[in-house]
Structures are given as C-alpha cells and as structure tokens.
Amino acid sequence: MSSNVRNLTPEDLQACLALDRASLEGLWTSAQWQAELAEPRRPGMGLWQADTLLAMASGWLVVDELHITLxxxxxxxxxxxxxxxxxxxxxxxxxxxxxxHATLEVAATNAAAVALYHSLGFQDAGLRRGYYRNGDDALIQWLRLPPINDAEPGCG
Ligand SMILES: CC(C)(COP(=O)(O)OP(=O)(O)OC[C@H]1O[C@@H](n2cnc3c(N)ncnc32)[C@H](O)[C@@H]1OP(=O)(O)O)[C@@H](O)C(=O)NCCC(=O)NCCS
Incomplete structure (x- = not known):
C-alpha cells in the first residue's frame, strides 16, 4: 500500500501519542503534544499508510534555524x-x-539516529558531556539548508 507525507495537525494528537509511546517510550505528554501540534512555529511532518502513522519528525523554528526536537x-x-x-x-x-540551518542534539550512543542524520549531511559541531539523564553525551549537529531562489534563472 502506498504511503503519504503531510504536515501534522491537532487532529493527529492520538496518532502522535501512540507512535511516541511505541518508539520513544512516551517522550512527551498529551499536553506537550497538544502544544506542539497547535503552534505554527513548531512544524511537524507525518508519514502515513492509510490511517496509520508510521513515522514523524518535528522541530521548532527559531528565527532562521530549525531546531529538530523529535x-x-x-x-x-x-x-x-x-x-x-x-x-x-x-x-x-x-x-x-x-x-x-537545521540543528539537533542526539545521544552519542544512538547509532541509528546519528547515522541517519549523517546520511542527510548533518555534521558534528560539538559535544555536551553528560547531557542526558542516564549520563549519555549529546552530539550537537548542524546542517546548512540551501536558500530558496526567488526567481527562476533566466535564459539571457
Ligand atoms: C533513528 C530512526 C528514526 C531511524 O529511522 P529509520 O526509518 O529506521 O531510518 P532509515 O531507514 O530512513 O535509514 C536512513 C539511514 O540512517 C542510517 N541508519 C538507520 N538506522 C540504522 C541502524 N540501526 N544502524 C545503522 N545505521 C542506521 C543508515 O545510514 C540508513 O541508510 P541505509 O538504510 O541506506 O543504510 C529510528 O531508528 C527510530 O525511530 N529510533 C527510535 C527513536 C529515536 O532514537 N529517534 C531519534 C532521537 S529523537
């Protein structure tokens, strides 16, 4: 069956909570998810197969930076x-x-996520030692996003 990708909206609350529980052991509460989904400067994307949310990504827009949160x-x-x-x-x-630009922090021990971000061009820019509650270090990564061309190139 084909999948589709679209912006997450407040109507997707239950699906986001279910995927959060299944894949991140419940990173955010229902109230936190409601705030994420309602705030326009916190974009989120979901990949769906029929009514099932299979994958999601979200972040905060801070001036001209995307801070990826999940x-x-x-x-x-x-x-x-x-x-x-x-x-x-x-x-x-x-x-x-x-x-x-896009930036994020990822546990240095999370090999799958670190490899995923590297595969998209993110580069390591620093380390926060003992950043996570379990004592893991956080890798700070950045990616430069290509600018949008306002005008199509001309032919003359
Ligand atoms: C990290 C995570 C989002 C990756 O999602 P995914 O759909 O499995 O990743 P993709 O299939 O798109 O993989 C893209 C690339 O990432 C890398 N990668 C992904 N999973 C990997 C793994 N387990 N080991 C090594 N490399 C991995 C590979 O380079 C892969 O490219 P390839 O398959 O062509 O080799 C997923 O493992 C996950 O949900 N983990 C739990 C939540 C989490 O840790 N989120 C990040 C912090 S919020």
Whole structure:
C-alpha cells in the first residue's frame, strides 16, 4: 500500500501519542503534544499508510534555524527509508518557511539516529558531556539548508 507525507495537525494528537509511546517510550505528554501540534512555529511532518502513522519528525523554528526536537519511526517499520523520508520533508517545509540551518542534539550512543542524520549531511559541531539523564553525551549537529531562489534563472 502506498504511503503519504503531510504536515501534522491537532487532529493527529492520538496518532502522535501512540507512535511516541511505541518508539520513544512516551517522550512527551498529551499536553506537550497538544502544544506542539497547535503552534505554527513548531512544524511537524507525518508519514502515513492509510490511517496509520508510521513515522514523524518535528522541530521548532527559531528565527532562521530549525531546531529538530523529535524523529521517530514505528519499530517494525525501521530500515526502510521512512526516517530519512519524513525528516527530508520536515527540512524542506522549514526551508520553505525561511530556515537556513537545521540543528539537533542526539545521544552519542544512538547509532541509528546519528547515522541517519549523517546520511542527510548533518555534521558534528560539538559535544555536551553528560547531557542526558542516564549520563549519555549529546552530539550537537548542524546542517546548512540551501536558500530558496526567488526567481527562476533566466535564459539571457
Ligand atoms: C533513528 C530512526 C528514526 C531511524 O529511522 P529509520 O526509518 O529506521 O531510518 P532509515 O531507514 O530512513 O535509514 C536512513 C539511514 O540512517 C542510517 N541508519 C538507520 N538506522 C540504522 C541502524 N540501526 N544502524 C545503522 N545505521 C542506521 C543508515 O545510514 C540508513 O541508510 P541505509 O538504510 O541506506 O543504510 C529510528 O531508528 C527510530 O525511530 N529510533 C527510535 C527513536 C529515536 O532514537 N529517534 C531519534 C532521537 S529523537
């Protein structure tokens, strides 16, 4: 069955909560998710198969930066390119809204996520030691987003 990618909206609350629980052990509460989904400067993208949310990515737009806050793929759907697809859609959405850079923090031990971000061109820019509650270090990564050309190139 084919899948489609679209912006997450407040109507997607239950689907986001379910995927958050399944893939991130419930990173955000229902109230936090409601705030994320309602705020226009916090874009989110979801990849759906029929009514099932398989992958999602979200971030905060801060001036011309996209701060990525979450990327998650349903456990049984991993290594099929869905994480890359939904993250690319989020980056493109942010770029269209004026973002020039994207950044994130990722646990240095999260090999899958670190590899996913590297595969999209993110570069390591620093380390926050002991950043996470379990003592893991956080890698800080940045990606430059290509600017939007206001005009199509002419032929003359
Ligand atoms: C990290 C995560 C989002 C990756 O999603 P995914 O759909 O499996 O990733 P993709 O299939 O799009 O993989 C894209 C690239 O990332 C890398 N990658 C993904 N999973 C990997 C793994 N387990 N080991 C090594 N590399 C991996 C590979 O380079 C891969 O490209 P390839 O398949 O062509 O080799 C997924 O594992 C997940 O949801 N993890 C739990 C939540 C999480 O840790 N989120 C990040 C912090 S919020």
């Amino acid at each position: 990327v998650a793929v349903a456990p049984e759907q991993r290594r099929r390119g869905l994480g890359r697809q939904v993250l690319k859609a989020l980056l493109e959405d942010a770029r269209q809204q004026g973002a020039r």
